[in-house]
Amino acid sequence: VGEVGMGKTLMLDNIRARTGAGWRPRVNGGLWAGGICLAYGETMSGYLFIDLLRDLLNLPAGATPTQTSERLEMFCADLFGEAQLASTYPYLARFMGLPLPANYEERLAGLAGESVRWRLFELVPEMVSSLTEQYSLVLTVDDLQWADPTSRQLLATLLPLTQERPFLLIMATRPRQVALDIAANDFVNPVQLNPLTERAATDLLNHHAPNLPRHILAYLIEKGSGNPLFLVELARTLQLRGLLSDDTNLASVALDALDLPNSVQGLLLAQLDRLAIEARHTLQMASVIGKTFFNDVLAYLAGAEQQVAERLAELSERDFVLAALPTELGETQQFRHGLIQASAYSTLLYERRRTYHRQVAEALESLFPASIAEQSAFLAYHYEQADDVTQAIYYLQQTADKARLLYAHEEAESLYKRILALMEKLVEPDENGRARTFLKLAQVYANRMDFMTAQAYYEQAFGLLEGQVERERGSVGENGRIFRWGILDEYTQKFDPGTVEAVETTQIINNLFEGLVALDNEWNIIPAVARRWRIEDGGLRYIFELRSKLSWSDGQSLTAHDFVFAWRRNLNPATGATFVDQLYVVEGAEAVHQGQNSDLSAIGVHALDDLTLEIRLRNPATQFLYVLADSVTFPQPAHVIDAVGDAWSLPQNLVSNGAFVIDQTAWESTRTIMANPTYRGFATGNVGKIELPSVHPGVEPYLSCEIDWCRVDDQANIPQRFPSETFLVQDLMTFVLGFACHVPPFNNSLVRQALVQALDRQALVDAAWAGVQNPANGGIVPPGMSGHSPEISLPFAPKQARRLLDEVAKSGTKIEKLRLAALPGFGGTPAFIKQSWESVLGINVELLEDVPADEFIRGLGEGEIHCGMFGLSVGYPDPNDILRPLGHSQSPFNFFSWSNARFDQLVEAAAVTLDQGERLRMYHEADRLMVVEETAVSPLYYLQAYGLLREQFHLGDAGRIVRGGTIKFKDILYVP
Numbered sequence: 001v002g003e004v005g006m007g008k009t010l011m012l013d014n015i016r017a018r019t020g021a022g023w024r025p026r027v028n029g030g031l032w033a034g035g036i037c038l039a040y041g042e043t044m045s046g047y048l049f050i051d052l053l054r055d056l057l058n059l060p061a062g063a064t065p066t067q068t069s070e071r072l073e074m075f076c077a078d079l080f081g082e083a084q085l086a087s088t089y090p091y092l093a094r095f096m097g098l099p100l101p102a103n104y105e106e107r108l109a110g111l112a113g114e115s116v117r118w119r120l121f122e123l124v125p126e127m128v129s130s131l132t133e134q135y136s137l138v139l140t141v142d143d144l145q146w147a148d149p150t151s152r153q154l155l156a157t158l159l160p161l162t163q164e165r166p167f168l169l170i171m172a173t174r175p176r177q178v179a180l181d182i183a184a185n186d187f188v189n190p191v192q193l194n195p196l197t198e199r200a201a202t203d204l205l206n207h208h209a210p211n212l213p214r215h216i217l218a219y220l221i222e223k224g225s226g227n228p229l230f231l232v233e234l235a236r237t238l239q240l241r242g243l244l245s246d247d248t249n250l251a252s253v254a255l256d257a258l259d260l261p262n263s264v265q266g267l268l269l270a271q272l273d274r275l276a277i278e279a280r281h282t283l284q285m286a287s288v289i290g291k292t293f294f295n296d297v298l299a300y301l302a303g304a305e306q307q308v309a310e311r312l313a314e315l316s317e318r319d320f321v322l323a324a325l326p327t328e329l330g331e332t333q334q335f336r337h338g339l340i341q342a343s344a345y346s347t348l349l350y351e352r353r354r355t356y357h358r359q360v361a362e363a364l365e366s367l368f369p370a371s372i373a374e375q376s377a378f379l380a381y382h383y384e385q386a387d388d389v390t391q392a393i394y395y396l397q398q399t400a401d402k403a404r405l406l407y408a409h410e411e412a413e414s415l416y417k418r419i420l421a422l423m424e425k426l427v428e429p430d431e432n433g434r435a436r437t438f439l440k441l442a443q444v445y446a447n448r449m450d451f452m453t454a455q456a457y458y459e460q461a462f463g464l465l466e467g468q469v470e471r472e473r474g475s476v477g478e479n480g481r482i483f484r485w486g487i488l489d490e491y492t493q494k495f496d497p498g499t500v501e502a503v504e505t506t507q508i509i510n511n512l513f514e515g516l517v518a519l520d521n522e523w524n525i526i527p528a529v530a531r532r533w534r535i536e537d538g539g540l541r542y543i544f545e546l547r548s549k550l551s552w553s554d555g556q557s558l559t560a561h562d563f564v565f566a567w568r569r570n571l572n573p574a575t576g577a578t579f580v581d582q583l584y585v586v587e588g589a590e591a592v593h594q595g596q597n598s599d600l601s602a603i604g605v606h607a608l609d610d611l612t613l614e615i616r617l618r619n620p621a622t623q624f625l626y627v628l629a630d631s632v633t634f635p636q637p638a639h640v641i642d643a644v645g646d647a648w649s650l651p652q653n654l655v656s657n658g659a660f661v662i663d664q665t666a667w668e669s670t671r672t673i674m675a676n677p678t679y680r681g682f683a684t685g686n687v688g689k690i691e692l693p694s695v696h697p698g699v700e701p702y703l704s705c706e707i708d709w710c711r712v713d714d715q716a717n718i719p720q721r722f723p724s725e726t727f728l729v730q731d732l733m734t735f736v737l738g739f740a741c742h743v744p745p746f747n748n749s750l751v752r753q754a755l756v757q758a759l760d761r762q763a764l765v766d767a768a769w770a771g772v773q774n775p776a777n778g779g780i781v782p783p784g785m786s787g788h789s790p791e792i793s794l795p796f797a798p799k800q801a802r803r804l805l806d807e808v809a810k811s812g813t814k815i816e817k818l819r820l821a822a823l824p825g826f827g828g829t830p831a832f833i834k835q836s837w838e839s840v841l842g843i844n845v846e847l848l849e850d851v852p853a854d855e856f857i858r859g860l861g862e863g864e865i866h867c868g869m870f871g872l873s874v875g876y877p878d879p880n881d882i883l884r885p886l887g888h889s890q891s892p893f894n895f896f897s898w899s900n901a902r903f904d905q906l907v908e909a910a911a912v913t914l915d916q917g918e919r920l921r922m923y924h925e926a927d928r929l930m931v932v933e934e935t936a937v938s939p940l941y942y943l944q945a946y947g948l949l950r951e952q953f954h955l956g957d958a959g960r961i962v963r964g965g966t967i968k969f970k971d972i973l974y975v976p
Contacts, residue, residue, distance in 0.1 A: 006227065069093050216253070409448055567586075786920055
C-alpha cells in the first residue's frame, strides 16, 4: 500500500523477474501471472480477472478471439481434464467474451445471468486450486484501487486459498477505501510503503547519480520528501541537463540555479519539453491510447510505421517507455510510469485530444474487427472522450448489457446511468432508447430485490413509452395480418383464472387477463395493473397503488375491490380453485381454504379505496411478488359473476382486463381474440387479431401454414432446418429420480450416489428424447431462472459407481432387487435407466411404468417403490417454489422421506431473507446438499423444446429464447 511514486509497480516487476529466473530451470517449479486495473476500468466487469486469465494463457502476439478461445480450451483440458472440459471452458470463455463452438454454446443457452455468475465464482477458486496442485502459484494485481466490483469479489474468494495452498496473492494499491477493505481481510498482510528514510534516499540517489556534492545531495533528499519516483526523476533531470557529466563542476553550482520543480509532475513536464518535437508528439499520441499501448494503433495514428518505430526506439533509450509483453492484439509498449503518461496527456489541447481519441477508436475497429465485442468498453471510453455521443452510447450499451447479464449489478448500474447522462447531449432526443435504458436499470434493481427503486425507473420508462404505445396500439391490425395460434377445442371451453388446470388454457388466460405485476422474458418483475407498491412491517404488509382509469373490457371500472373479490372467491373451498395454496402465505388464507374459518373477510387482502390494495402476510416471503404474476391472483369481474355465476368464464360471457379480449362477433366461426381497446399496459407488438384454430400446435400444421407458431419436442435438427425461425423454448420444469431414503439400503447415501453415477444423462436424452431435452448437469432448480446451480450433478462415472457398491458391500449392504417406478409421460426414460443399472451395476431391476400418482406416492411411502421418476414444475421463478416443497422434512410433497436439518434451516432462512444475494447463496447450498452430498434426488433432464415462428413475426425483446414455454401476444410484431 503506497501513494503514487512509492515504487509499487517496480517492486512487483522486480519480484517477478527474480522469482521467474529462479523457477525457469525447474520442471513445474512455479507459475506467475499478473493483471492490472485501469483508471477508467471500474465499470468494466471482470476486467482484472480477464487480464489475469490472458496472462495465464500466455497468448501469442496477434491471437484472434477464436485462437484465444482455442487456447483457453486447451488450458482447461490440461488443467481440469477432458471429462470436465464442458463444465469449465464454456463459462470462462463467456466471461472473457470469446466465441464458443456450437456444442458448448448450447450448454449455456438459456442460463440466467445469476447462474453463470454463480458458476464463475465456483470455478475461479477451483482453477487456482488445480493450478497449485502442479505449481507454486503467484498472482499479482497492480492498481487495485481501480478494480471493478466483480474482480474485487472474485479476489475475496481466493484469499482463503492463500492459507491452504502454495499460492501467493500480491496486490499493489494506493490507499483508497475499496482497496483497503480487501486489505483489512484476515487473510491479508498489508505492507505499508512509507517514505524513504534519509539513509535509503541517499542510497537511491547515489545509485542513479553517484558522487553528488553533499549540499546537492541534501537538497535533493529534502525536495524528494522520501518519494522514490520523485528522487529518481530529480536525478534524471540533472542528467538530462548535462549536470552529471564529467565536464560539469556540480560542486560550484548554486542551489537556486538548479531551478528544479516542486513535484514529480513538474519534473516530468520539464523532461517532455526537452524532447524533440517528433518524439514528444509520438509520446502524446501514445498517452491517448493508454499506459500500455499497441504499436499498430500508434502507427495508425501517426500514419508512418517506420518513423514510429524509430521514435519509440528513441523514447525507449531515454527511458520514457519500455517494451511490454506481446498481447493478442499485437506488440505493445508501456510507459515507464503512469505519471509519464498522465503528464504527456496533459500537454495535449482539448481539440487534439478529441481527435486522437476518435482515431484510436477507429483504429481498434479497423485493425481488430474480430475483437470489437471484447473491446467494447475501450471503444466506449475513446468515443466518449472524443465527444462522439452516439458511438459512445452504442458501445456503452454493449458493455452494460454484458455486465447486467453477468449479474454484475454495480457495474451495470453505473454504465446505464452514464448512458442516460450521454443521451441528454444528443441533438435529436432518443426517447425510445432512454425508455429501454430505464427498463434495464429497473431490472438491475429488481434483481437486487430493491423494488422501490426499480419502480421509479419503470415509471420513467413507461412514461416515455406511453405515447409510443398509444401510437402503436392505434395502428394495431391495420396491416391486415392475423396471427394463428393452434389449440385444441378442449382447452378453449372456459377461461377462469382461478380454476384453470391445463397449461394450454393458461396460455390464453395470460393474454386475456393481467394481475398486479407481470414477468418479462428475463423473469424480471414489472408493474402491470399496479402502478407502484411499497413493503412495510418487515415484509408483512404490501400496499399496491393501482393505475388510474383502468377498466374491464365491457367498460366497467376495474378497482382494488375486484382483486379482493377474486382472492376471496378462489380461497372459498366451494370454488375448487387450483394452485390456490400459493396464497397460503397471506394472513388467514390457509384457514379459510381448509374450511377452518368461514369468514372470508379474515383473509389478509383488503381494498383501502378503489385504487389501493392492502395485502398482509403471515410471515415475510421474498418470493411473494412472483406469486402475484400467477393467474390465481388475477382480478375477476364481480359484476359479471354476480349476474351469471360460473357461466361468466364461458367465451360468450367473458369480460377481461388483459391486452386481448374475446371477439364475440367472430368467436363461433374463427375463434378470434382481438386487441383490447381499453388496455393501457405496455406492449411492443402490433398484431390486432389472434385466431385459435383447433389443431395441435405441432410441426405439421406449421409447415402447412395452418398456424404461425409451433412447439417441437422430439426433433433435434430443427435449428439446422429452420435457422431463422427457430427459438429455444425453456420451461421451468425438472424431471428427477428420487429414492425412498427411509428404506434400506437406499437410506445409505453411498448407494444412492452409486446408482446416480451409473447413469449417462446425455445418452439418456439422446436415446429417449432425440437429443432435444436438456441433460441435467446442474441442480434441481431448473435453468433459466436465478438460483439454478449449473454443473453440480454427479457425473457419469461407472467405475466409481461400482467401487461405491463394492465399498458398502463390505459392511453387508447389498441391493438384492430394485423396484423402479415412473409416472406417465417419461417415454423411453425408465427403460434406459433399467438397462443402465443392469449393465453397469449388475442389479436386477423391476420396472413399473405409467404408475398413477396416488399409487406412486403410497408406494414410495410404504417402501414398495425404491426409486421413482417424476417431474417438478415451477409455478413462479423462485427457488423456494421447488426446493422447499421437495426437500423440507415437513413438506407434504417430500415423497422420499428424506430429512436433513441443515437443508431445512437453509430453505427456511432463505424464504424470509430480504438480501437477494444471501438468499440465493443459501438456495445454491441447499440444492448442492440434496443433489450432491446426500443425493436424495437427482435431476435427469430439464424440459425444453424448440419453437418455430413464421419469419414475418418477431417477439419484441425476447431474443431467441422463450422462457415459460409460451409467448405474449401483445409482444408479437408483424414486419412485412
